[in-house]
Amino acid sequence: MIALKGAQVSAAIKEQAEQEIKKLKGKVPCLAIVRVGERPDDLSYERGAKKKLESFGLESRSFVFPETIENESFQKEFKAINENPEIDGILLLRPLPRHLDEKAIEKIIDPQKDVDGISPENIAKVFAGDETGFAPCTAEAVIQMLKVNQIPIAGKRVTVVGRSMVVGKPLAMLFLKENATVTICHTKTENLNETCKNAQILAAAAGKAKMLNQDAVGEGAIVLDVGINVDENGKLCGDVDFESIGDKAAMATPVPGGVGAVTTAVLALHLVRAALSRMD
């Protein structure tokens, strides 16, 4: 089994970004990272994103609010960031604490600055297969992982496990756009393993540590693992038991070092494009 590493895909995306940065005529795009509270997941993603942006030559600014911030104050602060002309793109770390109205923020965010595709306008575009908007970075990272590795998607049987709005559903739509035959599985799917085994490309985005193993992988399948979980020993792991599938899968992405590294590269590329669209 070949391990599909994120690093080389990230490097290819960086080259693409560098071409587009040239058109910015010296302007350095700036991402606002909006975080409420100090959740370890958020902090870890924020660190990774900042590092990646820096390596792409891009700027970022963190806007951090206490977990106790009131809904109205948060909306006011968010609107100010949204309208700030120095900010080209916004990454909102989610989920927000329950007392904050996440849906309202999705409607406030300027679709042009919405580099992680959370606004209704961008979501509708992903659904429609319209590539002029921003898709959620993680979903797009899966497609980039395949494309940069020149793995054909058109006509393939693809199974996506998970139906969240952050990954599962948009990813299914991106696969459809690439002309795959797409099956969406979830917690209510009967015979999950059988449905997964039938897939030539299997994308796991369920958010449950090692929930899929060799019994869910068909001979020669390509496995993309979107999960970032912590296993019983406190170690990072994916939704797929990577060790177990070596004799079945042809290729698979490890966790860490797989899709995650590509996600932040896609974020950086989106930021460049957001800055470009604001120059028009």
Place this chain on the structure above:
Amino acid sequence: MIALKGAQVSAAIKEQAEQEIKKLKGKVPCLAIVRVGERPDDLSYERGAKKKLESFGLESRSFVFPETIENESFQKEFKAINENPEIDGILLLRPLPRHLDEKAIEKIIDPQKDVDGISPENIAKVFAGDETGFAPCTAEAVIQMLKVNQIPIAGKRVTVVGRSMVVGKPLAMLFLKENATVTICHTKTENLNETCKNAQILAAAAGKAKMLNQDAVGEGAIVLDVGINVDENGKLCGDVDFESIGDKAAMATPVPGGVGAVTTAVLALHLVRAALSRMD
């Protein structure tokens, strides 16, 4: 094989609508049907819709424009209909002639009056599984056909053939919302028959006369035919060769007399709900 007729499902939806109409305190909802040109398909759907609305005790008004209307004039006229306080819901007959900007109209239409779910806001809601908006009537008609007939959907393997924004994609999302395991097929799908045969519920929405026959239907499957086509003898027919599947399918919807009759009933129900939402 049992033929699933639209008439009894339409009658059940009428009962539901009558309950909701009571809350309108005498107000009679009015649908604007917006048509450009005289396409036979449009005229036929318009006639069916008007008849159904009348039978539900609802009003409709046709707004007809010549095929030669300019884009700017059409947008102006459409805005006036959209803002007209006497209009509770709008059905735009599509596709529009090519020189008219359909995407612009989708953005103009008030989501609250958008009873056929064409606005980005309603589309995003269907994608997200948020039932507070309007789904496209045909897609919802398929789900109603199953629900009124008390056919379980949760956990079933469902295959949708077709990925249009009018039926295929929204229908896939509605099935997902009902906890089905959903596969989406299209023109680029390899081994289409095999994928269809694996489905417990098969929904055909490809818009191609009799493109599916007994070879695409699994033993005991339930077949929903969304297609409305004209066959080589000039007769209405679906995407499924109804005659051929009698020994395979457990139940199937005929064309005409199947999903189509339910679609206009869903349209009427949506109109009542649009009027209700405007009372708040």
